Every structure is written in C-alpha cells, then in structure tokens.
Amino acid sequence: MVTKSEEEQLNRLEAQVDNAGGGAWEYLCLVRKLKVRRPDKVLKHGLAILNDSKKRSALGTEEWTLCEQVAVAAMDCQSLDVAKDCIKVLRKRFPDSKRVGRLEGMLLEAKGLWAEAEKAYSSFLEDNPFDQVIHKRRVALAKAQGNITTAIECLNKYLDTFMADHDAWRELAEIYVSLQMYKQAAFCYEELILSQPTNPLHHLAYADVLYTIGGLENLQAAKKYYASTINLTGGKNRRALFGVCLCTSAIGQLSKGRNKEDKDSPELQSLAVAALEKDYKQRAPGKLPLLTSALKSLRVSS
C-alpha cells in the first residue's frame, strides 16, 4: 500500500522530472520502492539515463537495476525492441542469472509466444519450486491466454504452499468474482480481512460479495461490513453508504410480515441517506435529483 504522503512525494517528483527539473534517478528509485506502475514515465526517463553514458557510469552497479526496471517498463509499453536491448545487455553481464531468465520469459510473454514462455517458466520451477515470482508469472500467463480455470488451478497450487501471501488471495478473489463464484470469493475475502483487518477495501468487497449472494443472513452480515467500512473510512466511502441503503431495503423486503426482532441499528440507513445527500449537495448538486429518485425507488428515503 502506498500512503498518501508517499504518493504526494511521488507526484511532486514526477512533475519536477517532467519539467526537466532533474531528479530523474530519485524518481525512478521511488517508483521502484513503492512498486507503482508508471511504465511510460519510467521508460522515458530511464532510457534517457541509460543513453547518457556519463550519467550511466555514475550509477555504478545500480546501472543493472535500472536496466531491469526499464526493460519491464518497456514491455508494459509494448516497446519490445527496447526491452530486448536491455535484456541483451543484462544477459551479457550476467550470463547465467535466473533473474535475467525471468525477464526473457516475460519478453516471450509480451510477444505473445505463450507456449515458449510456459516452457521457460516450467524449467525454472523445476530448478527452484519456491520461486514466488515465477509462480505468479504463470498465473498471469494463464490469465492472458484467457485460461481462467488454469489460472485458478495455478493460484490454488501456489496458495497451498504460500498461504500467507495476501496479494495472491486478492487475485484469486477477483477471479472468482469475475466467474460469479461468490462463495469461493467470500472465503478469499475473509482470508484478506484476517490478514489486514483494518483495510476498508477488503471489508467493502466482502460486503459486496455477501450482498450479491443474498439471503437474509448474508444481507445482514453485508450491512454490518458496510457499516465497518464506513467506520474505517470515516464515512467518506460512498459505495459503503449506498450499500447500507440497499441492504436495509433488501432486508426490509425479505423480513416483511415477520416479527422485527433484530433492529439493532434503526438509524443507520437514514443517517447514510443524510450523509449521501449532504455529500452530493457539496460535490455534485446537479445530480441530487437523480440521487433522491434512486433512493425513493428503494423506499428508504424516509
């Protein structure tokens, strides 16, 4: 996760570099450290450094790190020639490095030579079955080919060993959601909430999945998780506010005619409506009628 101050720093540096104010290397280092994806900028400024022999030699051994970074960025931008050149330079410097081999596999992937990339990755995994990056590349490869079931298989195999890797759990959850396998997705989101209990995005996604599954019990749970998202974001998350409204109306419909014994938070939805109206009034007054009509159709606008 990139914190707000880090993002500000990154954007400031980026503006400075874009206006030829120097600090390109610092910018690239920061991009690498935060693991953000800005391939166009990295390619432009990284290549400028690599082509300048004086700046390049001033980097010392960091030169190779930059080469790798630029190669990956170039693949992202489909400038395969640049990537190829970078990888060639690296291969010459490190003749039997696995890290360079990984880059070569990625280049094959970028070219769309799936079978060859797959072969390269499998041979790496034979050498070292615990290379997490290669495992993830294989999942990406399957996904790129549209082989969702293979991707799920690979991810499950990976998670069987590396079960504390929450990024992999999130990927799996998103794949399951895309396939409408909500029960499985819910399990993944539970796992994510366990590993990062204070991340509101996981609570929100879990609530979405529970709401989609439906049923009284799930709807009530979904409402609770929307509430916890509101709690964790300080009420700034609109999706969670809408979610509370939707859940309340759905619960109301389902439990119509029954005794209403569990009214633990009767005010929550009216408060959510009020918060939404206030927010829309402030930011998008033109859309306020839309909001009121939408909420009225839910019959929650009390």
Next chain:
Amino acid sequence: MAEDLVLDTAIRDWVLIPLSVVMVLIGVLRYFVSKLMRSAQIPDAKLVKEGQVIVRARNLRAAANFIPPKSFRARRLYYSNEENGLLYVPKGQAPNAQAQMFSDPNMAMDMMKKNLSMIIPQTLTFAWVNFFFSGFVAAKIPFPLTQRFRAMLQNGIDLSTVDVSYVSSRSWYFLNLFGLRGLFSIILGEENATDDTQRMMQMTGFGFDPTKSLGAEKDGLDIVQHDWTMPKFERRAEAVLRKLVR
C-alpha cells in the same frame, strides 16, 4: 608504576600495522572462500509451508473477531482437527532436530563448511599472533581506563603494574577480529560482511523446531473466544455518520 612507557616506533611499524592489515586481508579472503564453498540452498518444502501456516494461523487468531462466527469455526476446524488439520502434529512424529541433522548428510556438510571457513583461519591467525607477537605492548589508547578492562586490553601480559590504557598485541588481535565488521561492510558491500558474532549466534540458535511452534499455535487457536465485533461496528458507524451529517 611506570608512568610513561615509551613505545618503540618499530613496534608500530612491525606489529600494530601488519597485524591490522593481515586481519583485513584474511577477512576478505575468507569472504571469497566461503562464497566459493556456499552451495545454493533450496529450502525444504515442508519448512516453507509450515512457516506460512503459522503466519496464517496467527492472523486468524489476531483478527478472529472480524469474520462471522461460522467462517471462524470452519477455519478453526480446518487448522486444528485431529485427522488432517494443518496445525496438528501427530505424537511421536515430531522429528528430533539432532537426528534429522545426522540423517541428512547435506545439512551436516553445510555446517561443516561454515565451521571450517570460520575456525581454521581463526586458529591459524591466533597461533601466528601468539608465536610472533606474544608479549608486545602494541599501542596506547589516549584515555585512562579502570582495572576491569585489563582482561580485555592486556591479554597475554601478566603484569598488574602496567597502566590499563596500554594494549597488548594479542588483545589488539581480538579487537580487530570483532571490530572490523564496519570496515568489511564498506569493502565487501553492506550485506556481505563476514560477521563472526552473528554467525556464533546462529550456531547457538540451531535446532529450532518448527513443529513445536505449530503445536503452540494450535493451543493458542483452541482457546480463542470468538466474539464478532461487527454488530458493535454498526453502532459505531452510526456515531461516525451522525458526526459527519451534523
């Protein structure tokens, strides 16, 4: 008490400086030798998995109250049931670290390599220092010290009358042995420093048994009282929104 021992400049030129230089050179040499002998280690599949299981179970224990009771119960069963739970270690199957070490020749080999690259040069240099430079007063530190430092600074000189601020050659050897770490990290790069003290720590910590922590984690999980916090969050969310709307 001899107030001012005058140290011959030849001692500086032929004892103090050569000793330091040799120590640095040996350190660098040892680094390269151990780099040559180091075999690429592939971690044991079971160990990797057990480590991850422990992390995941710990997460479950810490954040149990954030997931619905049903999900929690399912997970607890998955971890700690007596048939094939992830945390369950059958009795008598817990491998003895000692036995494991002897049954796996690779492991013993690695240990030996590590030890050889550490012990052999150390004994050799120590013998060399002892033979050629025993009994020298090699240096004087510019501030006075208490008697307690005598054992550290005047190893090899059994005179109680010499001021403690004088350093004997053998002590100079020891100071170099343990004090050159910073210099190595500059010469050989940050993480490559040959760090004897740390290695010794590793040696003593050897024999860590992951199955024990698996059992401990299982016990911890078994006594967790699940109390879903979400209903509380609803009320708290109300308070948040009320503040926001106002």
